[in-house]
Amino acid sequence: MKLKKLGIAVVTLAAAVISVAAVSAWSARPDHVHSDADYLFAHLQARSHSQDADWLESSLSEMLPSHQFSVNGGPARPRGSGVVVGRVTDVRAGKGFAHPDDAPKSTVVDFNAKEALWRTVEVTVAVDEAWGRVAGQQAVTFAVIIDRGADAAKAVNGLRTLGRVFVSLDRQGRFAYAPGLYSISHSGDLFGTVDAQGNIELKATEHGDEFMKGLNTVAQLRAEAAKAPTVVKVDIVDGVGVRR
């Protein structure tokens, strides 16, 4: 049985938390959202909230090919495969993935298999603009990951309604069953929408505004990508990237 304290201080704090939560990101969690797109992004944000990660890149501009990373004195390379703005043209179920006996690496199963702990949904986007290795491609297909606890039908339908999207692509080969399928950078975080005015919103990630660091529109993205390459030198110290 849950033991809770009673008292004015508790009641006051609880009231404050409830009132602020009403206008915060928590209001978008799956129990309280309305559209399928809201449900999708609430789920992706919940996934984002669940993990603690350390990445070399600290801003959206660093996902562009105008920023290259030299790690421990190695050759300078852009991180990831590229950045894409485009329109969703196809969404389909991919595969399910199980981890029997808490295996660190997944086993591929059917999308709807009972033992699937997480699933890929494959999203194809007709490219409006792209930067990096995917520049010049007319279409790209990437995986959005949803987990066992999510309503897959709502998530898939949510993806179908998105229209214009922003995505930072990590790499191909992440999913052995479909070698050409891209993964999304930062474990799926760097994915969002683009409105009619070209405003980008990183809806899949918590604190998306902080990561964007003022790079808020497609026009700004275009200008940033056109800059001469900057090399970011990083040494790995205690397993963590430290900038020189």
Place this chain on the structure above:
Amino acid sequence: MPASATNYSGTTGATGCTNLNEADNRDHYFHYADLTQAMQDATYWARVNNVNPTDVNTHYDSTLDNLTDVVVRDRYYVDYCGYDWWQAGAGGVVGLATCDRLNSNRECEQHTVRYSNGFVDSTSQANERGLACHEVGHSLGLAHRTATSCMQTGYPKPANDYSAHDRDHLNANY
């Protein structure tokens, strides 16, 4: 007030690869499942120095059963739950807290905390403690913060402890 100020999940009913759910009681029993000595030490340190000073009481649980509140594991995770786990020179996910089972009130009856052995092998004792503080905080319903707290993402942590705000959440809810 920034959104990160509301970093307590409350009861969400979340299970699977997400963790946004509070624990079902204030007595938090930890079972270590083949945990490396380094992360046993770090988890113990976090329990004693971060959690026990709050109104939550942690205990060691030698038997994994339905009464266990937190199962703690570490492996060389590759894609567990679909995340990109830490790799040398690239970074990635270093820890994950998931809710595995709900009670009738949709609170979390049992969480699992997972640490990346790849990261743990490479990093300092301070970062191991920050990792344990962070994931144990998730198992109590604390979410990420951008303020000074071990609940901030990334390394090194700005502090290997909860903030006063984090502790207020724990004391108010347990």
